[in-house]
Amino acid sequence: MALLTVNNIKTYFYLDGEELPAVDDVSFTLEENKTLAMIGESGSGKSVLVLSIMGLVDKPGKVLQGEALYGDSVPRDLLKLKERDMQKIRGNEIAMIYQDPMSTLNPLIPVGKQIEEALLIHKKGNKKENRKKTLQLMEDVGISDAQERFMDLPSKFSGGMRQRIMIAMAIACNPKILIADEPTTALDVTIQAEILDLLKKLQKEQKMAMILNTHDLGVVKDMAHDVCVMYCGKVMEKAASTEIFMNPMNPYTIGLMECMPGQGNPKEKLQAIEGYVPHPSDFPKGCRFSSRCPYAIDKCHSQLPELVEVSPNHFVRCFLVQEGIPLIKKA
Numbered sequence: 001m002a003l004l005t006v007n008n009i010k011t012y013f014y015l016d017g018e019e020l021p022a023v024d025d026v027s028f029t030l031e032e033n034k035t036l037a038m039i040g041e042s043g044s045g046k047s048v049l050v051l052s053i054m055g056l057v058d059k060p061g062k063v064l065q066g067e068a069l070y071g072d073s074v075p076r077d078l079l080k081l082k083e084r085d086m087q088k089i090r091g092n093e094i095a096m097i098y099q100d101p102m103s104t105l106n107p108l109i110p111v112g113k114q115i116e117e118a119l120l121i122h123k124k125g126n127k128k129e130n131r132k133k134t135l136q137l138m139e140d141v142g143i144s145d146a147q148e149r150f151m152d153l154p155s156k157f158s159g160g161m162r163q164r165i166m167i168a169m170a171i172a173c174n175p176k177i178l179i180a181d182e183p184t185t186a187l188d189v190t191i192q193a194e195i196l197d198l199l200k201k202l203q204k205e206q207k208m209a210m211i212l213n214t215h216d217l218g219v220v221k222d223m224a225h226d227v228c229v230m231y232c233g234k235v236m237e238k239a240a241s242t243e244i245f246m247n248p249m250n251p252y253t254i255g256l257m258e259c260m261p262g263q264g265n266p267k268e269k270l271q272a273i274e275g276y277v278p279h280p281s282d283f284p285k286g287c288r289f290s291s292r293c294p295y296a297i298d299k300c301h302s303q304l305p306e307l308v309e310v311s312p313n314h315f316v317r318c319f320l321v322q323e324g325i326p327l328i329k330k331a
């Protein structure tokens with residue numbers, strides 16, 4: 001069942017007299033207890049999208065349109081809630097973790113106190129219960145000597161351990177949705193796997209739904225039930241994860257797959273998508289990927305394709321796919 005239905009969100013930034021479409025008409029559904037991965041290179045709009053849903057976009061940004069219908073029986077539009085009501089949901093029913101734990105953790109306050117604070121803000125229990133719950137949360141996220149480490153400052157912990165503390169804060173109030181924005185990007189590869197395993201375990205135990213922003217298809221394959229591929233503020237492809245990996249259709253998705261280690265002959269050099277993600281002030285006139293797409297035809301440079309359901313629950317934004325034109329790379 002749908003827990004969050006996002007319809008047509010547009011979030012633009014206004015800088016130096018220019019209008020910058022960071023998130024441009026994005027829609028998706030997050031199912032209860034499921035993980036939806038948002039994948040795309042840096043600058044594709046993943047962070048701005050989740051900040052828009054959380055009501056955390058500040059000037060010069062503005063959410064111009066859309067709805068984020070949250071809840072299963074009587075859904076409420078998060079974008080229309082008063083800040084006071086949104087505060088009750090943020091950190092309580094919908095929690096977020098970021099790439100850099102130090103941007104969330106206060107360096108001057110012991111970690112145990114910070115986790116406890118997350119419970120206090122939402123008035124969860126009395127002092128004694130909260131202390132017990134905090135120690136349990138620390139154990140749950142893999143800090144085994146919780147009692148001894150309760151009063152330690154964040155600086156006493158490694159990057160991976162800080163991320164565990166941030167996860168403990170995020171899950172303290174048993175959120176229904178956890179938004180993880182590049183949660184492992186800043187960590188060593190071995191630690192990344194541990195944090196992802198932890199998120200997977202907690203999601204199952206706590207029956208949370210999760211939105212996972214990442215630029216790493218390996219993470220998507222391992223974690224996600226559903227996938228949205230984003231590029232330059234637009235959804236390029238959307239389907240169940242198994243379908244995306246078996247049958248990627250959009251040239252951008254195919255490009256991302258070709259960059260993924262372990263896809264082809266291990267002796268061969270990894271492919272890369274040529275060029276860079278354009279800045280929003282410089283998006284191509286037609287399909288946003290047309291300036292880098294190895295298959296682009298004339299039409300792709302002048303018209304923007306719609307996102308079309310090409311098979312049940314598989315949506316693709318590409319003229320070639322929609323018109324059945326075979327993808328042939330230009331020499």
Ligand SMILES: Nc1ncnc2c1ncn2[C@@H]1O[C@H](COP(=O)(O)OP(=O)(O)OP(=O)(O)O)[C@@H](O)[C@H]1O
Binds near residue numbers: 022
């Ligand atoms: N405060 C801001 N002012 C102006 N432009 C912004 C601001 N925040 C984001 N943007 C622009 O919005 C676009 C989308 O950025 P966003 O951070 O959402 O991308 P992303 O896919 O999450 O990438 P990353 O993983 O690097 O954060 C980018 O072009 C970015 O430059």
